[in-house]
Amino acid sequence: MDQDEKNEEVAPDAELAAAIMRRHFRPSLIKTEAWEGYEFADMEIKITESTDCYGAVLWPSAMVLCHFLDTHRDEYNLMDKNIIELGAGTGLVTIVTSLLGAKVTSTDLPDVLSNLRHNVNRNTRGRCRHAPHITELSWGKQLEERFPRATCHYDYIIAADVVYAHPYLHELMETFMHLSSDDTVILWAMRFRLDPENSFVDTFDKHFHLEELYDLPSLRIKLYRARKRTSASQLF
Numbered sequence: 001m002d003q004d005e006k007n008e009e010v011a012p013d014a015e016l017a018a019a020i021m022r023r024h025f026r027p028s029l030i031k032t033e034a035w036e037g038y039e040f041a042d043m044e045i046k047i048t049e050s051t052d053c054y055g056a057v058l059w060p061s062a063m064v065l066c067h068f069l070d071t072h073r074d075e076y077n078l079m080d081k082n083i084i085e086l087g088a089g090t091g092l093v094t095i096v097t098s099l100l101g102a103k104v105t106s107t108d109l110p111d112v113l114s115n116l117r118h119n120v121n122r123n124t125r126g127r128c129r130h131a132p133h134i135t136e137l138s139w140g141k142q143l144e145e146r147f148p149r150a151t152c153h154y155d156y157i158i159a160a161d162v163v164y165a166h167p168y169l170h171e172l173m174e175t176f177m178h179l180s181s182d183d184t185v186i187l188w189a190m191r192f193r194l195d196p197e198n199s200f201v202d203t204f205d206k207h208f209h210l211e212e213l214y215d216l217p218s219l220r221i222k223l224y225r226a227r228k229r230t231s232a233s234q235l236f
């Protein structure tokens with residue numbers, strides 16, 4: 001392969017990655033409150049971050065997932081769909097999916113919920129068909145009690161950058177398993193940093209049919225679509 005051919009291979013990822021990161025970012029406005037502006041679902045979205053924990057920062061995987069959903073509205077028509085987001089953080093993905101018409105349950109650890117609620121309320125009030133529901137979900141805890149399989153059915157489980165070197169990867173897998181019905185589609189944007197992340201993908205692949213929708217090496221992010229493996233389920 002000569003150099004030109006190599007360049008041709010790399011360019012699409014670099015261009016897409018640059019477009020995702022550039023298109024949706026606007027500089028901070030320091031007024032009484034600092035926020036960053038993003039544009040998705042034909043709306044300006046204001047996100048306030050705080051640097052005191054992971055969940056209060058907006059991570060690039062969230063922008064990748066939002067970009068995908070915003071630019072694939074026909075294939076992924078979210079109107080009236082039931083969605084649950086894991087590790088919602090600052091709430092960008094919850095906001096975008098709500099603006100696109102979904103009924104969203106937005107979840108994270110208790111410490112993160114106040115900033116999450118602030119961002120989600122300010123960006124969705126009066127703009128959405130269904131008001132998003134924000135609630136605690138600590139992976140692996142009280143799953144059947146709080147999200148009973150008999151009554152909770154999700155069309156989509158969405159997650160951005162929830163896999164990294166934390167001690168709850170087993171509980172996260174358990175949560176994906178518990179919330180998935182045979183027809184639930186998981187859309188999961190993942191940033192690769194260390195080895196535990198690769199082994200999580202290997203384990204995930206044993207329980208779910210996994211398909212790559214985006215591979216963005218320049219951001220070290222992949223976007224996956226997955227569905228639970230069952231004896232009766234059809235492969236994508």
Ligand SMILES: C[S@@+](CC[C@H](N)C(=O)[O-])C[C@H]1O[C@@H](n2cnc3c(N)ncnc32)[C@H](O)[C@@H]1O
Nearest residue numbers: 055058059062087088089109138139160161168
């Ligand atoms: C790297 S941040 C990603 C946040 C957001 N999805 C984004 O992409 O901007 C990881 C998120 O997972 C949440 N998280 C970490 N451990 C968790 C656990 N055991 N149960 C529930 N959420 C957890 C964090 O609070 C945080 O919001």
